[in-house]
Amino acid sequence: MSAKRLTRDAIFTAVALIIFIIELQIPALVPVPGVKLGLSNVVTVCAMFLLGPADTAAILFARIFLGSVFSGNMASFIYSLAGGLLCYLVMLILRKRLGEKQIWVCGVLCAIAHNIGQIAVAILVTATPYLISYLPILTVCAIITGLFTGFCAQFAVSRLKNILR
Amino acid sequence: MIKTKTWVIIICATFAVSAALALIIPSLKTDGTIANVYLDGVCIRSIDLERVKTPYSFTVTSERGENTILVERGRICVQSADCPDRICVDQGWLSGSVSPIVCLPHRLIIRIERRAKSDIDAISQ
Numbered sequence: 001m002s003a004k005r006l007t008r009d010a011i012f013t014a015v016a017l018i019i020f021i022i023e024l025q026i027p028a029l030v031p032v033p034g035v036k037l038g039l040s041n042v043v044t045v046c047a048m049f050l051l052g053p054a055d056t057a058a059i060l061f062a063r064i065f066l067g068s069v070f071s072g073n074m075a076s077f078i079y080s081l082a083g084g085l086l087c088y089l090v091m092l093i094l095r096k097r098l099g100e101k102q103i104w105v106c107g108v109l110c111a112i113a114h115n116i117g118q119i120a121v122a123i124l125v126t127a128t129p130y131l132i133s134y135l136p137i138l139t140v141c142a143i144i145t146g147l148f149t150g151f152c153a154q155f156a157v158s159r160l161k162n163i164l165r
Numbered sequence: 166m167i168k169t170k171t172w173v174i175i176i177c178a179t180f181a182v183s184a185a186l187a188l189i190i191p192s193l194k195t196d197g198t199i200a201n202v203y204l205d206g207v208c209i210r211s212i213d214l215e216r217v218k219t220p221y222s223f224t225v226t227s228e229r230g231e232n233t234i235l236v237e238r239g240r241i242c243v244q245s246a247d248c249p250d251r252i253c254v255d256q257g258w259l260s261g262s263v264s265p266i267v268c269l270p271h272r273l274i275i276r277i278e279r280r281a282k283s284d285i286d287a288i289s290q
Contacts, residue, residue, distance in 0.1 A: 028250055076270065097166060136183040140180065143183070
């Protein structure tokens with residue numbers, strides 16, 4: 001791995017972490033477990049469309065691991081990891097299928113995938129299949145927040161692609 | 166490449182279906198009156214809410230943290246907790262809805278069901 005690539009990935013991770021930590025300070029908007037803005041996903045989506053799958057996997061994992069350490073909430077690690085993994089798979093599928101003006105779709109589908117991953121883990125961890133009753137409200141919130149993060153990522157990609165390539 | 170219009174339709178349809186379900190689910194009522202408190206998927210306390218005379222609270226402690234649960238006649242809530250997000254507290258009172266109170270960080274769930282899953286409190290209260 002070249003020094004340039006390492007530095008670039010480190011900057012992406014740092015930006016994602018900063019956004020993640022700042023977002024932690026924002027109180028929960030809706031009293032439903034699992035609902036959050038998911039702003040750090042902007043960085044992940046950008047990375048996928050600008051840097052490619054390998055770099056994105058590294059950035060995503062580093063962000064999830066360090067995010068759990070810095071927030072002092074290791075209990076959330078497994079939820080974030082499951083959500084992040086499913087989100088990553090969705091991005092992998094969508095990467096070649098979305099045009100530059102459609103990146104926002106990735107934001108939405110990622111947010112939904114993230115919630116499905118989290119709920120799946122929550123059901124396994126707590127052995128309560130009933131938690132699935134939260135999926136519809138989580139999906140509604142995910143579409144709204146996903147639209148926002150998706151468009152943020154799209155605008156960021158269109159401005160960054162000339163600098164990074 | 167799928168057209169943008171198709172994506173918009175897919176996402177709008179998902180939104181509509183989810184929104185409809187999200188509105189329906191909280192209004193679904195269980196006919197049970199027994200609040201079962203689960204920690205790590207194991208029922209640790211069952212309380213018959215109809216038989217509660219005076220409000221009282223108790224604390225559920227695990228290696229992950231504490232949740233103080235308040236019980237009144239016909240309803241139950243998490244009064245305070247030391248979890249990071251305190252969503253369990255924000256969820257407020259639970260009285261007959263099928264959606265459980267959830268504290269993910271502490272793996273604590275309160276559900277209202279027909280049967281007691283633990284016989285400790287159903288008898289002592």
